[in-house]
Amino acid sequence: MARLSFRRSLAIARQDWRVLRRDPLPAAVLVVLPLVLIPFLKPAFHLALTLESGPADSGAGQAVPGMAITFAFFLVGNASNGFFREHAWRTWDRLRASAATTPEIVLGKLAVPYLQALIQFGLVFGAGAVLLGLHVYGSWVAMIGVGLAYSLFLVLLGVLVTAVCRTYIQVYAVTYVGALVFAGFAGALVPHALLPPWAQALAPLTPAYWAMDGYRAAITGSDGSVIAILVLLGFSVAVGAGGVLLLRADETKVAWV
Amino acid sequence: MAGADEDADSALSLRGIYKSYGEVTALAGVDLSIGRGEVVALLGRNGAGKTTLISIAAGLHRPDRGSVRVDGIEMRDRPGSAQARLGLAGQETGVYPTLSVRQNLRFFGELVGLGGRAIGARIEELADALELGELLDRQAQTLSLGEQRRLHLALAIMQPPPLLLFDEPTAGVDVRSRSRILGLVHELSRAGSAVCYSTHYLVEAERLGASVAILHDGRVLAYDPLERLIAAHGDSAVELTFDGPAPTLAPLPHVRLSESTLRVPAGGEPGLALARALSTFGDSVARLRDAKMIQPTLESVFLALTEQSDSVRVAVANVNGSSVL
Numbered sequence: 001m002a003r004l005s006f007r008r009s010l011a012i013a014r015q016d017w018r019v020l021r022r023d024p025l026p027a028a029v030l031v032v033l034p035l036v037l038i039p040f041l042k043p044a045f046h047l048a049l050t051l052e053s054g055p056a057d058s059g060a061g062q063a064v065p066g067m068a069i070t071f072a073f074f075l076v077g078n079a080s081n082g083f084f085r086e087h088a089w090r091t092w093d094r095l096r097a098s099a100a101t102t103p104e105i106v107l108g109k110l111a112v113p114y115l116q117a118l119i120q121f122g123l124v125f126g127a128g129a130v131l132l133g134l135h136v137y138g139s140w141v142a143m144i145g146v147g148l149a150y151s152l153f154l155v156l157l158g159v160l161v162t163a164v165c166r167t168y169i170q171v172y173a174v175t176y177v178g179a180l181v182f183a184g185f186a187g188a189l190v191p192h193a194l195l196p197p198w199a200q201a202l203a204p205l206t207p208a209y210w211a212m213d214g215y216r217a218a219i220t221g222s223d224g225s226v227i228a229i230l231v232l233l234g235f236s237v238a239v240g241a242g243g244v245l246l247l248r249a250d251e252t253k254v255a256w257v
Numbered sequence: 258m259a260g261a262d263e264d265a266d267s268a269l270s271l272r273g274i275y276k277s278y279g280e281v282t283a284l285a286g287v288d289l290s291i292g293r294g295e296v297v298a299l300l301g302r303n304g305a306g307k308t309t310l311i312s313i314a315a316g317l318h319r320p321d322r323g324s325v326r327v328d329g330i331e332m333r334d335r336p337g338s339a340q341a342r343l344g345l346a347g348q349e350t351g352v353y354p355t356l357s358v359r360q361n362l363r364f365f366g367e368l369v370g371l372g373g374r375a376i377g378a379r380i381e382e383l384a385d386a387l388e389l390g391e392l393l394d395r396q397a398q399t400l401s402l403g404e405q406r407r408l409h410l411a412l413a414i415m416q417p418p419p420l421l422l423f424d425e426p427t428a429g430v431d432v433r434s435r436s437r438i439l440g441l442v443h444e445l446s447r448a449g450s451a452v453c454y455s456t457h458y459l460v461e462a463e464r465l466g467a468s469v470a471i472l473h474d475g476r477v478l479a480y481d482p483l484e485r486l487i488a489a490h491g492d493s494a495v496e497l498t499f500d501g502p503a504p505t506l507a508p509l510p511h512v513r514l515s516e517s518t519l520r521v522p523a524g525g526e527p528g529l530a531l532a533r534a535l536s537t538f539g540d541s542v543a544r545l546r547d548a549k550m551i552q553p554t555l556e557s558v559f560l561a562l563t564e565q566s567d568s569v570r571v572a573v574a575n576v577n578g579s580s581v582l
Contacts, residue, residue, distance in 0.1 A: 011367035015353070018364075022355045090351035094412065096367050097315040097422075099341035250318055 004085070004107065008082030008100040012108025016082055020112055027116055030074055033122045038132050045191065052193045057135060064128035066188030068121055069208050072154060074128050074183050077175035079113035079158025084168045088255030102249045110155045129144035133153035146214035146225060149232035153207050162231035167254040172254035182193040182208035195226070267326070268293050268342075268420040268451030269314055269523045274323035276309055276475075278458060283309040283430075284320070291451040291468075293419065296442060297480075298462030299455040300559060301472035307455040308348055310472065311424045313538065314453065315345045328419040331452040332470040344413035350405050351412075354398035358389055358408055361397055362415065369416040374391075376415075383411045386441055403434035417445055421452045439464055457554045471562055474570070481557065490562055491553025493523045495531045497545060504541035507536060520551070543552065 020027060038060065046059030046067075086092035095105055125143060128134035136143060165171045183189050185199060186208035192200065203209040214228025267290045274287040284306045291297045301307045314316045314325060316332050316339060325332040329338040355362050357381060368375040384390040387407040392400060397408060410426055423442070427435045442465060446452050454467065460471050463483060470480040479486055497503065498518045511534075512520045523530035527550045536544055 006372070008368055011364060014367065015356075015360075015364040018356055018360050089353060090347065090349040091353060092313075092351075093315075093317055093347055094345060094351045094365075095368075096317055097340055097343065097345040097347075099337055100368060101337050180398065216278075 005100070005104055006107075008098075009108035009111070010102045012095070012100065013111035014103060016109065016112040017220060019085075020116070026078070027120075027126065030071045031120055033240075034064075034071045034124050035127050035132070038063045038067050040130065042132070044128035048191045048194055052191060058133040060128055060132050060134040061216070061219045062187070062191055064125060064132060064134045065212055065219065066183070066186065067212050068124040068128075069186050069215070070179060070183040070188045071124075071148070072120060072150065073116055073179035073208070074175055075113050075117045075151075075154045076158045076161055076178060077171055079110060079155045080107040080162045080165070080171045080175075081097065082113060082158075083162045084171065084253050084255050087253040088168075092253075097248055102247075106243075106247070107247075108158060110159070113155045113158060114151055117154055120148060121147040121151065134219070136219050138218040139225070140218075142218035142225035142229075143215060145229045146218060146232070149214075149229045149236065150207065150211040153232050153239065156240040156243055156249040159247060160239045162253075163243050163248070164254075166251075182206055185209050186212040188212065206231055210235070260489045260551050260558065266293075266329075267291060267527050268295075268322070268328055269453060271310070271314060272324045272325040272326075274310070274313060275321045276306075276313060276318065277321060282475050284313070287323070287472070287475070287477055288479060289470055289480065290557060291420070291453055293451055294446050294449050296446045296452045296454060296465050296467040298465060298467040298469050299472060300454055300457075300462065300469060301455075302563065305472045306475045308424055308474055311345075311347075311422050311453065311455060314420075315343060315422050316340050342418050343420040343422060344415075344418045345422045346410045346413040346424065346426050348428070350402075350409045352397040352405060352408050355396060357394050357396055358384075358400070359393040361408060362393075362411060365412045366415040371416060379415055383414065386444070387411050387437060403430040407434060407437065410441070414441075414445065414450075417448060417450050419443060419450060421450050424455045425457065426454070427456065427458065430518060435461075463555055471559060473563050473566050477560075478566055487555065487558055491558045492561070493527045493553055494551040495521045495523050495527055495534060496547075496549040496551050497521065497534060498547040498549075499541065500544045500546050503544070504544075506534060506537055508537055517546075523550075 041063040042059035044059065045062040046057070049059065049062060086095060096102070125134065127135065161171055161174050165174065185203040185206040187195065188208070192203060192209070192212070195203065210228045210231045212230070214225045217224035217228065269289070269291040271287055271289040276284040287310060289297070299307050299310065309318070313320050316325070316336050328342040330339040330342065332339045342486065353364070362380045362383065363376060368380055371379055380393070384393055387410065389404070389407060392404060397405060400408065406426065406429070410423070413421060427438050430438070431562065440459060442452055442454060456462065466483065468480065468482045469486050472477045479490060481489060496514070496518060500517070501514050503513065503519045506519055506521065510522055514520050521530050521534050531548060534566050538545070
């Protein structure tokens with residue numbers, strides 16, 4: 001088996017960073033939108049959490065991680081777009097004909113979306129803490145751990161989605177449907193305890209639930225972040241393996257239709 | 258059949274390459290070997306298999322059967338090492354449209370391991386060679402088609418590899434850009450790179466002084482240096498024009514091009530063919546207005562070989578009672 005060259009992966013990641021810098025608006029939207037929506041959702045979450053378990057915080061402890069998780073899912077589409085746009089620009093074959101191996105290309109393509117996810121979580125939680133009344137009673141380290149694990153899951157899911165979708169419109173559909181479904185099960189739209197019983201039963205099957213569980217545990221200072229991180233890493237391994245097995249580098253992808 | 262020594266010495270060696278897409282056979286046993294510093298023009302009609310062959314040589318697709326060696330390295334066994342020894346400029350322009358020309362070049366320089374001052378120097382060098390100097394800080398999407406094609410080509414040669422695969426690099430470009438590109442191919446081959454150059458413009462093969470491989474229906478019909486190919490497969494002819502109707506030329510094979518013009522195949526001896534024709538005309542020779550020697554060209558050889566191959570295919574199909582459509 002050929003050895004990985006991190007130099008080539010780094011070159012690919014740098015190029016993707018240049019592309020992102022040239023057009024940062026879509027990335028910025030994923031940070032701004034949750035921050036815009038959180039103030040609208042905070043009072044509703046405050047009421048819901050008070051009904052559920054007595055006097056609660058301002059609602060930011062639910063609204064901030066909920067919106068962060070909801071909008072982070074769009075990074076699945078961003079990660080996948082990193083591959084699809086190479087097809088659109090006819091540079092995919094150039095990359096494949098270079099000395100860079102497929103694992104090196106995939107690694108390079110995932111670096112920027114992963115970094116973007118971490119920055120996105122950092123900015124949303126940072127702004128949540130400074131501007132929106134989020135209080136972390138537990139551990140910021142646990143918050144970071146959950147962010148690292150969930151971001152890993154998201155970018156690896158991006159590879160799997162790339163592998164199974166032939167067109168970018170399909171990726172687009174998967175991303176939008178996935179973001180809303182994950183948000184629902186995570187308790188980002190309605191706190192988990194207030195979900196219908198069937199949804200409560202299914203929620204642990206979704207990584208978003210565990211991300212929310214891990215963040216809530218870190219915010220409230222309860223146990224559970226470590227388990228959530230481990231479950232998220234398990235999901236990451238599963239989707240990563242699926243991506244590796246199903247991704248065919250020589251398959252032609254259609255960028256827009 | 259080439260031996261192992263020849264394969265090891267070649268920048269590209271393709272042996273017994275077969276490739277099908279479902280029921281469609283794209284390549285049916287292609288053998289092709291390109292030596293270091295050699296330019297081979299790959300000619301063929303649309304659908305002849307040129308792009309498939311280049312894709313397989315670049316390691317983008319695996320052949321169903323056969324072996325691909327780049328600079329002595331078997332693609333199947335060590336694809337990364339083999340691909341590190343080739344540069345590809347595919348049929349479609351592949352550049353990063355939202356980035357500048359310089360950023361495009363820098364990326365491919367980084368991929369081949371250039372860094373620091375070397376990458377900057379190489380960018381300047383290529384910009385000079387391909388007239389991209391003024392365009393280095395322009396976004397690639399704002400370039401004209403010809404400029405984009407020159408950039409597309411430059412990306413393949415950030416570090417000139419032993420083998421270059423150019424698939425119709427001059428498609429759609431103006432005369433000046435074409436001239437630049439051909440000049441660059443010359444320089445690259447002089448510097449030791451082997452170039453496999455697919456084109457529909459036969460005159461480019463002549464200008465490059467290339468060896469010519471004619472690909473037809475997934476097979477190599479002919480592969481020789483240009484002069485040898487024409488000598489081996491091209492027939493000269495004598496074209497005779499008369500005042501009034503051309504006389505009959507019963508004993509000699511000929512083609513009547515118009516009422517007053519005949520073409521007589523001359524093989525390799527047009528003088529002899531002319532003498533024979535004149536001797537059969539009798540009194541009509543007084544009406545002979547013009548006699549032209551028609552020399553074979555790459556185009557005439559290409560057409561003759563491909564049409565001959567089509568005729569054989571039709572004949573075989575008729576014998577077998579199957580359709581050729």
